[in-house]
Amino acid sequence: MIKSMTGFGRCEVSEGERKFTVEMKGVNHRYLDVNIRMPKKLNFFETAIRNLLKQSIQRGKVDIFITYEDLSENQMSLKYNEKLAGEYLDYFSQMEESFSLDNDIRVSTLLRCPEVLTMEEQAVDDEELWNGLKKALEGATSQFVESRTLEGEHLRNDIIKKLDGMLDLVGYIEERAPKIIAQYREKLENKVRELLSDTQIEEGRIAAEVVIFADKICTDEEVVRLRSHVVHMKETLKSEENGIGRKLDFIAQEMNREANTILSKANDLEVSNVGIDLKTEIEKVREQIQNIE
Numbered sequence: 001m002i003k004s005m006t007g008f009g010r011c012e013v014s015e016g017e018r019k020f021t022v023e024m025k026g027v028n029h030r031y032l033d034v035n036i037r038m039p040k041k042l043n044f045f046e047t048a049i050r051n052l053l054k055q056s057i058q059r060g061k062v063d064i065f066i067t068y069e070d071l072s073e074n075q076m077s078l079k080y081n082e083k084l085a086g087e088y089l090d091y092f093s094q095m096e097e098s099f100s101l102d103n104d105i106r107v108s109t110l111l112r113c114p115e116v117l118t119m120e121e122q123a124v125d126d127e128e129l130w131n132g133l134k135k136a137l138e139g140a141t142s143q144f145v146e147s148r149t150l151e152g153e154h155l156r157n158d159i160i161k162k163l164d165g166m167l168d169l170v171g172y173i174e175e176r177a178p179k180i181i182a183q184y185r186e187k188l189e190n191k192v193r194e195l196l197s198d199t200q201i202e203e204g205r206i207a208a209e210v211v212i213f214a215d216k217i218c219t220d221e222e223v224v225r226l227r228s229h230v231v232h233m234k235e236t237l238k239s240e241e242n243g244i245g246r247k248l249d250f251i252a253q254e255m256n257r258e259a260n261t262i263l264s265k266a267n268d269l270e271v272s273n274v275g276i277d278l279k280t281e282i283e284k285v286r287e288q289i290q291n292i293e
Contacts, residue, residue, distance in 0.1 A: 001149060001152070001240055001241075001242060002149075002152040002153065002155065002156045002237060002244065002292060002293075003145070003148040003149050003151075003152040003242075003292070003293040004148045004149075004151035004152040004155055004291050004292060004293065005026055005027060005028040005029065005059055005060035005061075005148065005245075005291050005292065005293050006026060006027055006028065006060075006148065006151055006291060007024075007025070007026045007060075007144045007145070007147040007148035007151065008023075008024065008025045008026075008143075008144065008147055009022075009023070009024040009025075009139075009140040009141060009142070009143035009144025009145075009146075009147065010022070010023045010024070010140055010143065011135075011136045011137075011138075011139030011140040011142075011143065012136065013132055013135045013136040013139065015128075015131075015132040015135075017070060017071040018068070018069070018070055018071070018129075018132050019068070019069040019071065020066070020067070020068055020132050020133050020135070020136035021066070021067045021068075021136065022064065022065070022066050022133075022136040022137050022139070022140040023064070023065040023140065024062060024063070024064050024065075024140050024141065024144045025062070025063050026057075026060040026061060026062040026063070026144065026148070027060065027061050028059075028060060028061070028290055028291045029059060029060050029061035030059070031059060032054070032057060032058060032059055032060065032062070033060070033061045033062070034050055034053055034057075034062045034064065035061070035062070035063045035064065036049060036050075036064045036066065037063075037064065037065050037066065038064075038065075038066035038067075038068070039066070039067070039068050041068065041129075042066060042068060042129070042133065044126070045129075045130055045133060048130065048134075049064070049133075049137060052134070052137055052138070052141070053137075053141065056141050056144075056145050057141075057144075057145070057293075058242070058243045058293055059243065059245060059293045060293060062144075064140075066133070066136075068133075077119070078117060078118075078119060079117070079118045079119075080116070080117055081115055081116055081117075081118070084113075084115055084116055085110055085113070085116050088110060088113050088116070089105065089110070092105050148293065152292065152293070155288055155291065155292060156237050156238075158288065159233075159237060159285055159288055159289070160234055160237055160238075162281050162284060162285050163230050163233060163234050163285070165281060166226075166230050166255075166278060166281050166282070167227065167230055167231075169274050169277055169278045169281070170223055170226055170227050170230070170278070172274055173219065173223055173262065173271055173274055173275070174223055176268065176270060176271055176274075177219065177220075177271075219261070219262045219265050219266075222258045222261045222262045222265075223258075223262065225254075225258050226255060226258040226259065226262070229251050229254050229255045229258065230255065232251055233248060233251045233252070233255070233285075236248060236251070242293075243293060244292065244293075245289065245290075245292040245293050248289045248292060249286070249289050249290070252282060252285055252286045252289055253286075255282050255285075256279065256282050256283075256286070259275060259278045259279045259282055260279070262275050262278070263275035263276065263278075263279065
C-alpha cells in the first residue's frame with residue numbers, strides 16, 4: 001500500500017478526570033525522525049511511544065505534541081514536617097537564651113519557616129497513565145496513517161498517469177528511429193549525386209556510411225531498458241508492498257540515466273524534443289516520489 005509522508009492526526013481521550021490530547025504532523029524525510037513534545041510527567045514513556053509509532057510509520061519527519069490534564073482535586077497533598085518544626089523551635093529557644101529575647105513564636109510564625117509545610121504531587125499509577133496515553137496515541141496514529149494513505153493514493157494515480165505518457169514518448173522514439181536512418185540515406189545519396197553528377201554511385205559505400213550512422217545513433221538498448229523501468233515502476237506502484245519509496249527513487253534514477261543517453265545520441269530534432277519532454281516527466285515523477293514512504 002502506497003503512503004505519502006505528509007499527514008496529520010489528532011485524538012483526544014478523557015479517562016475519569018484525566019485528559020490526553022495527541023497531535024501528529026509529518027513531512028518527507030530520508031529516514032524516520034520523530035520529535036516528541038510532552039509534559040515532564042510523561043517523559044518516562046518516550047521509548048514506549050517511539051516503539052508504538054514504528055509499528056505504523058517507516059519514514060518521514062514526524063512531530064508529536066502531547067498535552068495532559070489532571071482535573072482531580074486530590075492530585076496535590078500537603079505534608080507537615082514535624083521533626084523540622086521541632087528543630088526550628090529548639091533553635092528559637094537557644095536564641096532566646098543567648099540574646100535575652102522575648103520568645104513570641106506563634107503557629108503562624110512557624111508556618112512561614114521553609115519546608116515545614118510542603119505541597120507534594122500525589123503518586124500516579126504508571127499503568128493507568130500509559131493506558132490513557134496509549135489510546136490517544138493509537139487514535140492520532142490511525143488518523144495520521146489514514147491521511148497519508150489517502151494522499152498516497154492520489155500520488156499513485158498521478159504518477160501512473162505520467163508513466164503512461166512516458167511510454168507513449170518511448171514508443172514515438174522507437175517508431176522514429178527507422179525514419180531517421182532512411183532520411184539520412186536519402187540525404188547522403190542526394191549529396192553524392194550533387195557532387196559526383198554523372199559518376200556511378202557506389203551502393204556499398206553508401207550502405208557502409210548508413211550502417212556507421214545507424215550504429216552511432218542507435219538507442220535500441222536504452223529504449224528497451226527505459227520501457228522496462230517504466231513498467232517496473234507501474235507494477236511496484238500497483239502492488240500492496242509497504243515502504244516502496246526508496247525502491248521507486250532508485251528506479252527513477254535509472255530511468256533518468258537512460259533518458260540522458262537517448263538524448264545524447266539523438267541526431268534528430270524531433271527525437272531531441274521528445275527526449276527533453278521525457279526527462280521533464282521523469283523529473284516530475286522523481287519529485288513526487290520524494291514524498292512517498
